[in-house]
Amino acid sequence: KQEVTQIPAALSVPEGENLVLNCSFTDSAIYNLQWFRQDPGKGLTSLLLIQSSQREQTSGRLNASLDKSSGRSTLYIAASQPGDSATYLCAVSYNNNDMRFGAGTRLTVKP
Amino acid sequence: DAGITQSPRHKVTETGTPVTLRCHQTENHRYMYWYRQDPGHGLRLIHYSYGVKDTDKGEVSDGYSVSRSKTEDFLLTLESATSSQTSVYFCAISPAGHAFLGELFFGEGSRLTVL
Numbered sequence: 001k002q003e004v005t006q007i008p009a010a011l012s013v014p015e016g017e018n019l020v021l022n023c024s025f026t027d028s029a030i031y032n033l034q035w036f037r038q039d040p041g042k043g044l045t046s047l048l049l050i051q052s053s054q055r056e057q058t059s060g061r062l063n064a065s066l067d068k069s070s071g072r073s074t075l076y077i078a079a080s081q082p083g084d085s086a087t088y089l090c091a092v093s094y095n096n097n098d099m100r101f102g103a104g105t106r107l108t109v110k111p
Numbered sequence: 112d113a114g115i116t117q118s119p120r121h122k123v124t125e126t127g128t129p130v131t132l133r134c135h136q137t138e139n140h141r142y143m144y145w146y147r148q149d150p151g152h153g154l155r156l157i158h159y160s161y162g163v164k165d166t167d168k169g170e171v172s173d174g175y176s177v178s179r180s181k182t183e184d185f186l187l188t189l190e191s192a193t194s195s196q197t198s199v200y201f202c203a204i205s206p207a208g209h210a211f212l213g214e215l216f217f218g219e220g221s222r223l224t225v226l
Contacts, residue, residue, distance in 0.1 A: 004153070034214065043115075043201055043217035044154075089153065097209060101146075101153035 002027045004092050006102035013080055014110050021075040021105050023090035028068045031093040035064050035075050038087045038104065047088075048075070080109045114138045115218040117202050123224045130189040132221045134202030136182075142205040143185040144215070145169075145177065147198040154201065160185055161209070192225045199223075 003026045013019050023033070032051045036044040048057045048064040050073070056065040063076040077084055089104040114137035124130055134143060141162050146154040146169075156169030158177040166177050174196060178186045189196055200221045207213025 031212070041220070043219045044203075044215070046214045046216070049214055091154075091215075093212075099156070101155075103151050103153040 002092070002094055002098060002100050004090060004100045004102040006088075006090060006105050008105060009103065010106040010108070012108040012110060015080060015082060017080050017109075018076070018078050019080055019107070021077070021088050021107070023073040023075070023092075023102055025071045025073075025092045025100070027094060028071055029095045030068060031095050033064075033066055033073050033093070034091045035062075035073075036089045036091065038089060040086075044089060077107075080107075082109050082111050085109050115202055115204060115216060117200075117218040117221045119221060120219065121222045123226065124192055125226050126193060127191050130192050130223065130225075132187045132200055132202075132223070134185045134187070134218060136185075136204050138204065138206070139182055140204045140206050141182075142209055143179070144203040144205070145175075145185065145187045146201045146203060147171065148201060148220075149198050157187065157200075189223075192223075194225050197223060197225045 005024045030052050034049045035047045037047050038044045050057045050066045061078040066073045085108050087104040087106045091101045093099045116135045118133045144159040145157040148154050155171045157171055157175050158169055160166045160179040176188045202218040203215045205215055
């Protein structure tokens, strides 16, 4: 079964800290991987999309990396701010047209 | 703003009653999706549509049906709601074609409570 795991489920850091969120997947035959942000009571917003042929994508203070051979992706957030507080989810699209979401990491950035 | 509207946003109903959730898009995209989100499970696909009257099942389709009579509207129906269907339901669209090809855009969600 194709599973996506995000550990830890929750993370609390002081403002200004650089941090890394993890996403692991069990099948390396992926098509792409997306990172989403979800604010409480809201829908998901796509942050970064990495194609299987890419190693990383960057947008502002966010950098996402992909290592298919080890089944891992990381989302690096530089100089975290209280406004970064949200739940971050990763979703893996597989070559068999399937797409699986992780349960998310709830991030709290304390002022 | 991806132009996706879900209604109702909140609903409380009783076991055994029918419930219909509506997803409306303003962009005319072919592919539309219904997901449910439950604590500890992430999002799971219920049904999706790839055009008017063209739909297919997802991972957790039992107890749900869908209809798409117009490009802009995708309806999710619970014929006889059960407590296990208490969840937050999200509609999504995929401008790139099938969801696995590119970015997904989500609605704000519909919170359903079945008593």
